[in-house]
Amino acid sequence: MPLIIYAIFDSINYIDSLSSYVDALSLKSKIKLEIISTSTLSAIVSRTTDLKKQACQNDVMIYATIIGDIAAKYSILPMRYGSIVSSPFDVTELLNNHNETFVTLIKKITDKEEYSLRILYSHLDKEKNNTEDFVDLSQNVPNILQGNTDSKKYLLNKYIKHLSEEKRLQYIDKIQSIVACNLQTITDLIVYNKQTTTGFIVDAVFMIERSKKSELLDLVMQMQTLFSEHNVVLSGPWPPYNFSNINIG
């Protein structure tokens, strides 16, 4: 029978306490969770009838909740939804074949939690920037673009947008380096995500030791004072998805 893999953990240190926790979680989630182990690693799995089951939102939510519950207490490597293998043998093979990689990843994330820090432009910023940009940037246009032809007017408009984008990227670099300096005082495990929308200034995920949560909160509040005109969001703790990219496809 195919198996869904939820997470991988270090069996040497956690097998006893995690076994009883997984049993309790089975009752709570109404999904029969099992543990399959090798000498060093274990995987939390459940049986499924369908190897290529169509994903539905509810299943994804249950999957994420189970991983979230375990990660809140234990250092685990969370798997992505859809991590399905054909048999228990495939699970042990996966653990054995990638033993070194998994052990290294687990060491990296042990006793740490993932958090996300996002700094976003406010609507007020956007309006202010648009007006200021046009006035400021119009003064930096090369003489060759001055003129009344359609071509020049078109290029002038494009050029101002180009200057505005350059200015935005420079600003993002500046804010990102300030955030990096601050976060580096509590962790060196930081990943900056590409700005997926122009509303984002910083989109960072990082791992910190569980004991440093209040230190992090203080730090974020200090940062908010620095960037009082922007919207700041700190979320977490999350399972360490961004620091344990495991793809068994």
Next chain:
Amino acid sequence: MDSDKILYYAGSADEIIEELEKLKPGIQGRINATPDNVESGLAKLVLTLIELIRKLIEKQAMRRIDGNSLTEAQIEELGETLMKLEKKMEELKDIFKLTDKDLNLNLGPLGDLM
């Protein structure tokens, strides 16, 4: 995002939600080509690639303006070319009923193409 996962926020909650909503994976980023709609699926893919190239050309043009390496005549020619290219793209988008939002591809962990 679960609200209990928000540890701290400052600023407008509505604005934050609005921006975070944009991150939800949608179906716009996918090329949805099936035997029934292969033409529009293909059109979307081709136009996305053309748009990417058009934007790269535009960026290169801005760099050349920055570098002061263009003559009056070249500026006129460049402006006209870019203007026509943009106009042509608008026409093609109209024909295939595509919007700017459609002309993008989600490249998974690499983010969006544009």
